Structures are given as structure tokens and as C-alpha cells.
Amino acid sequence: MSDSKLKEATRQYAIRLGDDALVLGHRLSEWCSNGPFLEEDLALTNVALDFIGRARMFYSYAAELAADGSTEDTYAYTRDCREFSNLLIHELPRGDFAFSMARQYLVDVYNLAYMEALRTSADGTLAAIADKAVKESRYHLRRSHDWMLRLGDGTDESRQRLQRAVDELWGYTPELFASDALEQGLADAGIGVDAATLRAAWEQAVSATLAEATLQQPAGDWEVSGGRRGLHTESLGHMLSELQFMQRAYPGLQW
Amino acid sequence: MTANSRIPLLPAEEYERRRRRANSALPSLWELLDAVKDPEIPAVSLWELGVLQDIALEEDVVIVTITPTYSGCPAMTVMAEDILQALAEAGYPGSRIVNRLSPAWSTSWMSDDAREKLRAYGIAPPGETDNTPVHCPRCGSGRVRNVSQFGSTACKALYQCGDCAELFDYFKPI
């Protein structure tokens, strides 16, 4: 890839990672004041803040690479569904507490490994963002892992709900490890992560946790993908209408 | 106490940070910013917290480099505003803040002195690692229980002391 092509690919890659973080961060933030108890409410919103902060760093970097006057807000607030490139698992509605924790666990295992790999990126800014993210993801994972065990090995009701959540989420996990030409190119250039290389370790860790939590591993006989190409579930549009409400009603509004 | 048993090894980036201050041509500005505290933990300054990284003067513009604690820490905006305000009041309007991500902020940069201030303020200071035993900042007891991985802010966890029943924040090592 030529330098300018590589730069544009890096910009799009930063937007992808920013989209993943923003969309998940928003879903987590929906728990604010709705948590099952105060400590959990605080924990969920703090994790939400970590992801929103992560999104800001990725978007700011994309804006810097674009050098066209855009800012982090341009990416967060002025793009519609088809321009969002997050992996689908992040946009699914928060569901009940078991669903939110199951999703969090599945993506925390993924995120920690992904950010550890991105730490060695040839791109200094991506590596620096990943370096911060790794430290935070360790705490996220510790918590979501605890909840998997507590709910899975808890009451009949909590176990049932968690099993249902894992079943509903499972078909969205293969997309975590897919990649397209853009990501392959960046991986070859030592800038991006080849997510396929993370799959075996992820499956091993998740299987072990499911077993420990007395849950059944789903058969894996269906899968959905399309997020990176802008093909989303019906949920993203509704989410964006809320997330972007102010900028849609008052374009260019500044606080 | 844990503070005295810490091995006095400085991380390289913290050594560099202290050298930047010691060798700075602008000692009065560093002292000026010592008055700017963490808005959420007013017991420690931004310097003691490790957020304040560098101060430079270009033409008449003061450029302050800071590093964020947590990615989403909402206090970072307030910290930047407080720095700019302190500088403006001291006759340096139009100063600038530069955010630097690397090296990633670490609680290992905190001096023993700063840790002691946290303890006196009622916050258990960060341990060396995730597994360092936590002690109650009020009575010193090691019989403590983790109530939540996240306390009032992302950088802290919530604990309760089994001896004096104090509910306290623990500054998580990161």
C-alpha cells in the first residue's frame, strides 16, 4: 500500500474501533440509574465511560488523520446507520442484566486480547490507545467473568436467563474474528490486528468459563455479520436516534 | 505499613518526568500548578497524581502537557480547565493543553508522599500490583472485603473494613 492509501486505511480502521467502543459504551450507559443495585449501577456506568473515552481517542485520531476540519463529534453525531461500522454484537439492545453481562464477558475476553495485540502496532497512536485500553479491559473482564459465574452458578432463574443470553449472543461472535481486505492490509503492514489469530484462545477461555458457570455452549449453527460493511440490525437506528438527538434537532449545536 | 515496605524503584517514565521538572527553566510555573488539585481527590495535586507531564513556553504561550488517567475520566476536562484558569490568573492567558497518551498513565508513578496523602484523606492508596493486599485507611486492618470493582469513579474500587466497618475507596493499581 502507498503511504496515502495506508493513511486512509488507518483512518477507517480507527473509525471502526471507535464505532465499536461508542456503540457498546452507549448500551452500557443505558444502565445508568437502572442498575440492579447502587454499586452495580456505578460499575456499569464507569465501564461505559471507559468505552466512550476509548471511542473519543479513536475518533480524534481519525479526525487528525483526515485533517479536513472534522472532529470526534463529526464521527459520533453526524453519520447515519450505514456509515457506522461497529461489529453487530455491540449494538444489540441491552436486554436484561444477564444479557448485558454475557455480552460484556464475551467482548471483554476479545477486547483484552485484541488490545494486547494492538499495543505492538507500528502506528504509535493506535499503540498508545491500546496500551491504555489493556489496563482498563483487565478490570472489565475480571468483573464480567465474576458475574458469569455468579449468575450461571446461581439460582435457576439467573442460570436460565444467562443461558438464554449466551444462546442469543452466540451467532454474533464469529464476526469478531472475521476481517476484510482493509484489515488484512493493515495487519500485513504491522498496523492492525488480524483478529482471526485471536480466535482459538478466545474459544478456549470462553468454553472454560461456560463450563465453570454450568452453562451449555451453544451449537454455533447460525451466524450473523455485516457490521463492518454498514449492514446493521434494526436496533442501531433506534439507538442513534437517541444518541444523536441533539445534533439532529440542532445541527452544529455547541455546549 | 505498606508505604515503608515498597521497594524504592522508579519506573523509567516517572524518572524522566521528575527530571523534566528538576531541569525545567520554568520552576515558578511548576510551583504555580502545584496548587491545581485533582477535582475528585483534592488531597493530591495533578503533579502528585502523575497527570502533569511537562510545561513549556513557546513565545508567550504556556503549553502544558498532561496525560489522561482513565480513557473516559470525566475529570480530565475539569483538570485542563483548572490548569488554564490558574495560568490565566497568574498572567498567562491563552495557554494551551496538550494531551499525551503515551506512556500510559500508571499509579506506580505516585510518590510515597502522595500515597500517604491519599490514606490520610480516607482513600486506600494503590498497591504495587493487582494482588497487593488492601488495608483499611482508617484503622490499618487487612481484614477487608471488596464490595465492588468500581467505586465512586473508574479509578477506584469499593471496599469495606471487617474491623472498623469503614466503607472506603481503594485506588486501583493500573
Ligand SMILES: [Zn+2]
Ligand atoms: Zn478499618
